[in-house]
Amino acid sequence: MSTILTTKSEKDYELLDSGEGEKLERYGKYVLRRPDPQSLWKPQLDEKEWAKADAVFVRDGREGRWQTKVELPERWQAEIGGIKFLIRPTAFKHTGVFPEQASNWEWLRTYCHSERSGAKLRNPLSILNLFGYTGGATLVCAQAGAEVCHVDGSKTAIGWARDNATLNGLEKAPVRWILDDAVKFVEREVKREHKYDGIILDPPAFGHGPTGEMWRIEKDFMYLVDLCEKVLSDKPLFVLVNGYASGYSAIAYENNLLPLLNKFGGKIEKGELTIAESGKNGRLLPCGIFARWSR
Secondary structure (H helix, E strand, C coil), X not given: CCEEEXXXXXXXXXXXXXXXXXXXXXXXXXXXXXXXXXXXXXXXCCHHHHCCCCEXXXXXXXXXXXXXXXXXXXXXEEEECCEEEEECCCCCCCCCCCHHHHHHHHHHHHHHHHHHCCCCCCCXXXXXXXXXXXXXXXXXXXXXXXXXXXXXXXXXXXXXXHHHHHHCCCCCCCEEEEECCHHHHHHHHHHHCCCECEEEECCCCEEECCCCCEEEHHHHHHHHHXXXXXXXXXXXXXXXXXXXXXXXXXXXXXXXXXXXXXXXXXXXXXXXXXXXXXXXXCCEEEEEEEEEEEC
């Protein structure tokens, strides 16, 4: 049975509307309009409301850029899911945060706190976050008192994540910031016999490591999951896998986690990540898939 996880409006974030291949969002006091291929329906707000957006992402051939209607700061602060982020619209239409992850962050936060209270578990917990981007999951785990190894192939993303850590008062938290290819890093961790109590994987469909290593999910994902199983501790707590724009079902991710169920017991959850519009109907915008095993 699949679960639908939903991010709802909060003080600094709101999905105002979606439709006709776009979404209208508020980050703090600024409203952004950008493409979203999942919104295959009619908008609820009229075009006059959409036209009020402070910045619009437009495509010019294969290139993309933001058209601003106000003097937009290079970056600004917004708190989403209990984490403060520096928002910065990028040339790839992203903003530096995926709000649909708020439900997973709450799960991580609750799980780390409750499990750390167990007398027989290691304290602090050791968490590995692969494809860590700007640090949402890393900072949630660090807030809960865990030691985190944050791995990403982008120097820019790691710098952004470290800025977010400072913004949250976590600049001195026990986080290792690793610029590396995810597969190569975990291969070395296997050789070093380094173990983790929890692992978070947020792989793209396609990407590159810091020295040009190519990542293709259909080629590399299963191998990486196998490697991750080898670096789990004797009594691991969880493995969380997220997916975006790869065309796969959450069932595919669930099937990769079944060996953990057979080996350690526990349970597996799977489903969709969504964001609810703030309008009267509260329509859900599908944003990705997830599967998570926990003990």
